[in-house]
Amino acid sequence: MDTKKLKILIIDDNRDESEPLVAELKYKHDYDDVKVEKDPAKALRYIKKNFSSKMIVILDIKFPASFPDGHKVLNEIRQLSLLIPVIIWSAVDETREEFADFINNHAFAFISRPRNYGQVIEKLQEAEAWLELQVATALEDWISLHPEEKKKKPYIISKDGKGYTLNDILHEVRNRTPQGIEFEKKMIMLVIDMLARSKVKLQKESE
Amino acid sequence: MSEDSLKWQFDVSTFRLLGRELITDRITALFELVKNAYDANAEEVFVEFHSVGEKTADSKIIIRDNGTGMSKEDIKKKWMVIGTKSKRTKIITDPPYNRRVVGEKGLGRFAVDKLGTELTLKTKQKDIKFDSYLKINWTEYEKLSLSEQNEKDYYFNKIGNKYWEENNDSDFQGTELIIGNINELWDKRDIERAYNELSRLVSPFENLYPPFDIYIYSDEHTESFNNLKVKSQAIKHASLQRIMEYDMDRKIQQVLKFDGEELKVIEKPISSFGPIKFKLFYFDQQAKTKFRRTYKGKMGVTHIDGVKVYRDGIITTPFAEYESHPDKQRDILGIDKRRWTGFWEKVSSRDLIGIIEIKKEKNPGIIDSSNRQDFVENKEYRDFKEFIILQLKELEDYLSELKKQDVEKIDKDLKAAKESVSLFVKEIREAKKQVPELHEYLDPIEKRAKKISRNISQGLVEQKRIKREKKKQENLFLSMMSLQDYAYEMAHIIRTALEKILHKAEFFKRNYPDEKFKDLFKKYSVEIYEEVEKLSKAVNFMLSYAKSDLDFEQIDLKELIEDLMFKAYSEIFKHEGIKPVVEINDSVSIYHNRKFLEDIFENLISNSIKALKNKSEKIIKCSGMSYSNRFEVFFSDNGRGIEEEIKDNIFDIYQTSTADEGGAGIGLFIVKKRIEALKGTVEVVNSEFSPAGASFRIVIPFDIKKER
Numbered sequence: 001m002d003t004k005k006l007k008i009l010i011i012d013d014n015r016d017e018s019e020p021l022v023a024e025l026k027y028k029h030d031y032d033d034v035k036v037e038k039d040p041a042k043a044l045r046y047i048k049k050n051f052s053s054k055m056i057v058i059l060d061i062k063f064p065a066s067f068p069d070g071h072k073v074l075n076e077i078r079q080l081s082l083l084i085p086v087i088i089w090s091a092v093d094e095t096r097e098e099f100a101d102f103i104n105n106h107a108f109a110f111i112s113r114p115r116n117y118g119q120v121i122e123k124l125q126e127a128e129a130w131l132e133l134q135v136a137t138a139l140e141d142w143i144s145l146h147p148e149e150k151k152k153k154p155y156i157i158s159k160d161g162k163g164y165t166l167n168d169i170l171h172e173v174r175n176r177t178p179q180g181i182e183f184e185k186k187m188i189m190l191v192i193d194m195l196a197r198s199k200v201k202l203q204k205e206s207e
Numbered sequence: 208m209s210e211d212s213l214k215w216q217f218d219v220s221t222f223r224l225l226g227r228e229l230i231t232d233r234i235t236a237l238f239e240l241v242k243n244a245y246d247a248n249a250e251e252v253f254v255e256f257h258s259v260g261e262k263t264a265d266s267k268i269i270i271r272d273n274g275t276g277m278s279k280e281d282i283k284k285k286w287m288v289i290g291t292k293s294k295r296t297k298i299i300t301d302p303p304y305n306r307r308v309v310g311e312k313g314l315g316r317f318a319v320d321k322l323g324t325e326l327t328l329k330t331k332q333k334d335i336k337f338d339s340y341l342k343i344n345w346t347e348y349e350k351l352s353l354s355e356q357n358e359k360d361y362y363f364n365k366i367g368n369k370y371w372e373e374n375n376d377s378d379f380q381g382t383e384l385i386i387g388n389i390n391e392l393w394d395k396r397d398i399e400r401a402y403n404e405l406s407r408l409v410s411p412f413e414n415l416y417p418p419f420d421i422y423i424y425s426d427e428h429t430e431s432f433n434n435l436k437v438k439s440q441a442i443k444h445a446s447l448q449r450i451m452e453y454d455m456d457r458k459i460q461q462v463l464k465f466d467g468e469e470l471k472v473i474e475k476p477i478s479s480f481g482p483i484k485f486k487l488f489y490f491d492q493q494a495k496t497k498f499r500r501t502y503k504g505k506m507g508v509t510h511i512d513g514v515k516v517y518r519d520g521i522i523t524t525p526f527a528e529y530e531s532h533p534d535k536q537r538d539i540l541g542i543d544k545r546r547w548t549g550f551w552e553k554v555s556s557r558d559l560i561g562i563i564e565i566k567k568e569k570n571p572g573i574i575d576s577s578n579r580q581d582f583v584e585n586k587e588y589r590d591f592k593e594f595i596i597l598q599l600k601e602l603e604d605y606l607s608e609l610k611k612q613d614v615e616k617i618d619k620d621l622k623a624a625k626e627s628v629s630l631f632v633k634e635i636r637e638a639k640k641q642v643p644e645l646h647e648y649l650d651p652i653e654k655r656a657k658k659i660s661r662n663i664s665q666g667l668v669e670q671k672r673i674k675r676e677k678k679k680q681e682n683l684f685l686s687m688m689s690l691q692d693y694a695y696e697m698a699h700i701i702r703t704a705l706e707k708i709l710h711k712a713e714f715f716k717r718n719y720p721d722e723k724f725k726d727l728f729k730k731y732s733v734e735i736y737e738e739v740e741k742l743s744k745a746v747n748f749m750l751s752y753a754k755s756d757l758d759f760e761q762i763d764l765k766e767l768i769e770d771l772m773f774k775a776y777s778e779i780f781k782h783e784g785i786k787p788v789v790e791i792n793d794s795v796s797i798y799h800n801r802k803f804l805e806d807i808f809e810n811l812i813s814n815s816i817k818a819l820k821n822k823s824e825k826i827i828k829c830s831g832m833s834y835s836n837r838f839e840v841f842f843s844d845n846g847r848g849i850e851e852e853i854k855d856n857i858f859d860i861y862q863t864s865t866a867d868e869g870g871a872g873i874g875l876f877i878v879k880k881r882i883e884a885l886k887g888t889v890e891v892v893n894s895e896f897s898p899a900g901a902s903f904r905i906v907i908p909f910d911i912k913k914e915r
Binding site: 019023 | 705718724730784823
């Protein structure tokens, strides 16, 4: 199932590539890429460009004056996709910071600073596991197997006559739209049905 | 299947609970009922206490007025309707009274309930030919609802209250509330208290016309309370008083300003909360004694109890209740809560009487809060509070100056006394020379005179010592306060540095001796070392505050400033993205205390850092020029700048806004005090980075006397 490797993006104006955390992530794990971006706007562009990749984001809250803060960045990411876990790692004063929107925007975790970065790596691995569990991820993986032109052709006609390409389906699923949830449900029902009728097996039978 | 329409019911205890929230004590209850009479255009209100010293069947409190009275409809639709603050239909009463309505709709019945559980309401309007009566008995409801629980529904909105009419041909109008089964006993002192409180109801300066007079009667104390008219005393014996008024045509508000010599009244534009009249009476120790002696035992006394606010001639609720116990006194204007009280001669609520008169129409932003114990926290109210504090600040500066002059006078007097004793001794010696026979006689006198002279000398020395001590304390205190500012900034730096060290050490822990990371181990070791060094420097700088403050030395100002800007603050500047610029060509050497001088620039830097938050290209610049008799320093930043309104007070205000960003918020105050101690001046000038930012011009004269 693990057809595509994970990209890690750290959005923080106070970190750079020589950090211990980054060093470990790069050389002790098998990620596709580990990137540190100080400018939130550039970071968002990076996410959009790598939309078809699996990604986990580590996000700071405080940025210099002219940049959007962590709250806005999380919001932007969520507009793009619900499938990008975002771990908030920040030194803010927890008694004064707003947390409601972090929860509502489904931040995956919050780690306050200063803490050892081992905790961050642990959370990263949790986020990875979570991603694997998402049907949407499976769908993504499956859709990504198709060549580009095929992804743009209508694949399904829905009840109301609208045609959906594979890319459309991907978009709907990622954003948990009603249509997307429908697809997901149908997929799950299909698999259960196939399992029940022994059309497929979950694992190879022991010889 | 049953179908029905169900209605809400009311339990009487809910109703009474509500009342308890709205009317917390019996004085407030009296106030509300008297206010209602005012709103009813009454010219007279009688508050009568009958047999209230002991609980008898005849114990009653009667409040009767000669206002407009109520019709049956009024009773039905207004008095009998339970509601909280409903919208007022009338804001001004009928002419010729044109009174701004001050009572709150819907509170009357709760006020009555606070005083007693039985009410007979009697009311008549002018052109109606009968009296209307209404009888309400709360305890009856409670009894009924408890006893007949399972039988009938005795919810109090179901129970009828007796209403009847009796002929009355006269033109009389008015309302009488006869409250029986009183809740608490009233002794003579209680009634005196009621008198005193009611005397605060009307502003002592507003001459209400048509009149509104309150009379108090007590059948048990007719020697004092035989329809005694409630009068507030004039405020006499203040050692200092000022009146600030306004002019709507020219749109100006008078405010206080201490100009170094006198406490003047100057003009400023009207503030956000609208124009106000402020009468301020200050009492020094002597004045307080005179005041107490004059008004001892008299009633209607205004206690020296701080600032009160009157709206349209009637006191606003938060100030209604006089609390004699100082711990329970409500200081909603925050006069006694100010920071650093106890230093620099702050005045408290027990030193002054302030009468502030506002109008509903001119000051709509100042609104009573719904619990009636405070005002609504909005911008206008905050500005209002700040305005009051500012006036007190000017007063305090003036008093400070007077005190200084007093001390100087004592000094002078002592010196003069010493002089005259010396003269005296001289004359005795002369006399001894002239008339040697008087030797025996004059010797002891001379001895005694010399002793007196020595005592005076000692006194002078003691004075000097006390002054020095006080100065030392002040300096230490000021240092502590700028330390708070610095500590906040350093906390951020230390936190970041610690995390860097933590992560690098953690990396070692997790991965050493993995060959793959050989180069990184080397790199991180160096970085850990450097971070620890930085931390060490920061801690040392903080420790320097703990050292004694008294050593004097030759200090090169240029070197001092450069050390601060390029060394001590380099980490903070790097972290904040601030570019420091120092342009001092020829420096000057001062014999003074290093910490003292550093404090000045540290606070300026601190202030600039705060002003530069949320800016992109940050610059702090310090330039200096040496002249024949002085050294001038310009200190600038391109930050938020200083608002026009507070430019004059920038060195005095302890704004809560800067407290939010950390630190004591009195940095500039310290700057000014320090520079003044050097006999120098500091002022705000046109920003070097105009239109943004702020610039300060500091002048330090050369002939600085050594501070001993």
